[in-house]
Structures are given as C-alpha cells and as structure tokens.
Amino acid sequence: MNTEDPAGKHVSVMLQRCVDALAPAISAPGAVVVDCTLGLGGHSEALLTQFPEVRLVATDRDPSALRLAGQRLERFGDRATLVHAVYDELPQVLERLGIDQVQGILFDLGVSSMQLDEAERGFAYAQDAPLDMRMDQTRGQTAADVLNTYSHGQLAHILKFFGEERFAGKIASVIVREREKEPFTTSARLVELVRNAIPAATRRTGGNPAKRTFQALRIEVNGELEVLDRAIPAALDVLALGGRIAVMSFQSLEDRLVKQHFAAAATSTAPPGLPIVPEEHQPWLKLLTRGAELPTEEEIEENRRAASVRLRVAERIRNTPRA
Missing domain, CATH: 3.40.50.150 (Vaccinia Virus protein VP39)
Structure with missing residues (x-):
C-alpha cells in the first residue's frame, strides 16, 4: 500500500x-x-x-x-x-x-x-504468506497457532461452522497428520493440503477450495x-x-x-x-x-x-x- x-x-x-x-x-x-x-x-x-x-x-x-x-x-x-x-x-x-x-x-x-492486499498479513489464499490473519497484529493468536495447537475436534468444528465446509473432518485430519511432520508456518502448504483433501468433483466448482478454510481460520483468530x-x-x-x-x-x-x-x-x-x-x-x-x-x-x-x-x-x- x-x-x-x-x-x-x-x-x-x-x-x-x-x-x-x-x-x-x-x-x-x-x-x-x-x-x-x-x-x-x-x-x-x-x-x-x-x-x-x-x-x-x-x-x-x-x-x-x-x-x-x-x-x-x-x-x-x-x-x-x-x-x-x-x-x-x-x-x-x-x-x-x-x-x-x-x-x-x-x-x-x-x-x-x-488486509487482503498486503501479502504478509496472510489473509489471502492466492499467494504464499505467513499464516497470521490477525486484524490487530499487536496481540492474540495467529492462524498458525490455531493450526498447530487445536485438537482434531476443535479444527473440524471451526471449519464446519465458521467456514461452512462440508469436508471439515477430512481437512482437520490432514492438518493434524501433516503438522506432526512439520508445523504450519505459511499459506501455500495449507492451500495445497486442503485442495488435495477435497474430492476432485467438488474442486471443479466454487472457486479456490481453500476459501472456506481461510474464512474459518480468520473468524476464529479474530473472534x-x-x-x-x-x-x-x-x-x-x-x-x-x-x-x-x-x-x-x-x-x-x-x-x-x-x-x-x-x-x-x-x-x-x-x-x-x-x-x-x-x-x-x-x-x-x-x-x-x-x-x-x-x-x-x-x-x-x-x-x-x-x-x-x-x-x-x-x-x-x-x-x-x-x-
């Protein structure tokens, strides 16, 4: 800006x-x-x-x-x-x-x-950036904190209710499995994992399949x-x-x-x-x-x-x- x-x-x-x-x-x-x-x-x-x-x-x-x-x-x-x-x-x-x-x-x-246009804020799924998503970067947990510390049940809940994501449970399972290999830090890896977790037929419509996951994380991070x-x-x-x-x-x-x-x-x-x-x-x-x-x-x-x-x-x- x-x-x-x-x-x-x-x-x-x-x-x-x-x-x-x-x-x-x-x-x-x-x-x-x-x-x-x-x-x-x-x-x-x-x-x-x-x-x-x-x-x-x-x-x-x-x-x-x-x-x-x-x-x-x-x-x-x-x-x-x-x-x-x-x-x-x-x-x-x-x-x-x-x-x-x-x-x-x-x-x-x-x-x-x-906030969408500044890549370093981590709100946009179209570009690789730190998983922050805080509207006020002076306080509070980041999206990476949520991904790396929430239980499977907590992740599935926010994805389902805040992201209105049909495949919330499956995506939560992938997140929990993959964070054991390496903690989440940037958005590109998350976008790719979400894309792969959603059936191919569903990916063909509705825009970027990570949109709902990013919405859910943003809503959770900022309450x-x-x-x-x-x-x-x-x-x-x-x-x-x-x-x-x-x-x-x-x-x-x-x-x-x-x-x-x-x-x-x-x-x-x-x-x-x-x-x-x-x-x-x-x-x-x-x-x-x-x-x-x-x-x-x-x-x-x-x-x-x-x-x-x-x-x-x-x-x-x-x-x-x-x-």
Missing part, C-alpha cells in the same frame, strides 16, 4: 448507498456518526464531506488502518476522532469521549481490502462472530431516537447474526391476541431494508469485492429503558 496515497486504488463498497441510508439521521447540526470499521476511511471521508457539520467517531482494531486512514482524514481536523478499538468496545469509547448517544452507525464487516454478537446490541443501545444503523456483511454467518438482532428489536414482545399492545412491548426498531439489500450489477462490475455484500439498515423509533 502506498502510504503517500492512503486511499490507493481502494473502492469502498456501496459507498453512496450507505451515506444515503444514514443521511436523514445525521443531517442536523451536532449529529454524531460512528464508523465502527474504519478501514482505509472511504466511508468516513464521504460522510464528513457530504455532511459538513457532522462529527465522526471511527474505530478499528488494525493500527495500520488507523495510520493510513488518519492521513486521509487529516484535513477534517477535530471533526474526526479515530480510536484503536474493537467495535464491541463502542460504549466504552463513547463514554471516554463524553458522548451519550449517536445519530448514525456504520459497520463494514469482514476483512478489509488493505469475529463473538465480537459481532456483542457489538450489534451495544450499538443499538447508544443509537438515539430517530438514529439509523447500517450494517454491511460479506458472509452468511455475519448477516444471520445482524438479522437476528434487528428482528428481535423490530418485533413486538407482547403475548399474541392482546387487543392493545402496551408501549413497553412495542417494537423499538424499524427495518428500512426488505431483507438484505444487494449491490447493483454496475457496482459489482466496478468492484468485484462487492459481489457478496448484504446491507441491512434500521432506524430507532422508540426509546426504551436500555437506551
């Missing part, structure tokens, strides 16, 4: 759609918008540019992303506050900044373009689903009345979690059959997308990484004791 041009060739996914989705909530003076997944700062830059009076708080667990996005957003001065934090820590971040509620929240989940399961309720808690939240997911497990949290807040909790639903049982979130919204064909042509994105948008319509 060229540090002289933090944006590089990066194309932010569904950029204008996300800005438009949040616009009604963040147009008023004094509005605060949170970019929970700053990355290279494309969405944050657009929000700050199109809403000159908005204040931005942006978090990222990746120090490299914060540094590069900081260069990109420097011209906005104190309108932008960048914080090294995981997005489930949002309530603590806002408390330290003296902010009680926010009007807009954006999540762009999954691995960032910068992504556990963090997201805490982060969405935490974000909804700090969303002001009339505030909006937009979440982009890139795989079904993430999207399912977001859907569940949104649906729970948008559904009455009253027993069925009541002639009048008490206010405390009425929904407090309104879903603004029908299911998950998909990218346009034009966007996919422009940016292939947008192909798998699913966008969900919701608005807070009622205050609750938890707010």
